[in-house]
Amino acid sequence: MASPYMKDSVWLQQRKFEDAEAFYQKVLSGTQATGAQQGGCSGAGASSAPSGGGDATVRIDNLERENKELRTAVDEMKALVQKLEGRVRVLEGGSGGTPAKAPAKAPAAAAAEDDDSDSDIDLFGSDDDEDKEELERIKQERLKAYHEKKSKKPAVIAKSSVIMDVKPYDDETDMKEVENSLRSINQDGLLWGAAKLVPLAYGIKKLQIAIVIEDAKVSVEDLKEKITDDFGDQVQSVDIAAFNKL
Template sequence: MSVTLSATTLSTILNGFFEDNSFVSGAEATAADAEVFKALSGEPNAKALPHLARWYKHIVSKGAAIDSLKAAEAPAAAAAAAGEDDDEDLDLFGSDDDEVDEEAEKLKAQRLEEYKAKKAAKGPGPAAKSAVTFDVKPWEAETDLGELEKLVKDIKMDGLVWAAAAKRVPIAFGVSKLQINATIEDAKVSTDDLTDLIMELEDYVQSVDIAAFMKL
């Protein structure tokens, strides 16, 4: 019996391996590292696979010296690298013995579970936020922009924070628009919903435009 690993599964296993190991075997790069390096199709995604990417960059830095690394016994990580090609079967431990293959399957499952557990323990990253600038145009020059600003800031939503002060920008014929900034959590606040809520101040507001939008 032999085991075939997809490139994604292989990379996940290797990333977990290099989280606790600097090299494939021992405290320095060996021919086993060269074997794993050559089996990879390219540089790993540093964000998704930080430990594998760190090891990869270290091996790349050796340049032509990669081919002259001294031989060493390659553990499971080196054997696993040879299986990156989806069309080729791989025995992780160089044996067709059923008992050994069963252990290889257990090792693969264990590594995947450990990786998932460590990732879950770190918790979710910070919420994605955006900075938005609204241009709020009143009906006429006599519109009380101070009251309009107060009414706009009275709009409360989870994930919405209004800036401390708004800016009054002259348009024409004595009319000034209210330019007000807000920080929103993308997953909680829709700019369309927020625009609609401002437009509901119909006694004051003629139109609302998004003057600027920037991811934070």
């Protein structure tokens, strides 16, 4: 015979399902071990849950309170992270943050800078042109004095000391007469010096004579050519034994 309650919509297992829901939430929160952890199956775990309605209500309230506390802590942490990210973007000048503003100048420094900028502006003209003219005048005076001093200073005359070997035409040539002939050559910038006879061979002696010449006025090669041309009957050749700049 069928039960008269089969046609009714009464929830006869409400207490059992409430106890199972409470046990499930407790397992999720970690305050209750599962049936598998206790060595039994989930059915055994469910059957071991307390069946009292009051205990289930207390457990649910505790879970809801803990859930609210966790959510509050998570919200606070999110807010703190967002705040830190905002500061980092500001400091690094990131695209998502506002660039850091330059520190405002102190009033005294700003005033000093304004004074400097004002000093660069010459409203009534300056004495720069007059100073430049004065400097140019002093420069020209110093240049003039330098050139005058340089013009009064005697120019350095380049001179050379030369020793010539004059060889006679033959062994009968009078070398004293040859010396007198050479000294008869007068030329601007030519000064005759000491002379001596130096033996060559077979009783022949050459005349070695020193001269001092001004390089700009006397050419040694021209002098040698003049001696051989003018005194060719007495002089065979003229050689340069020494040549020194003075």
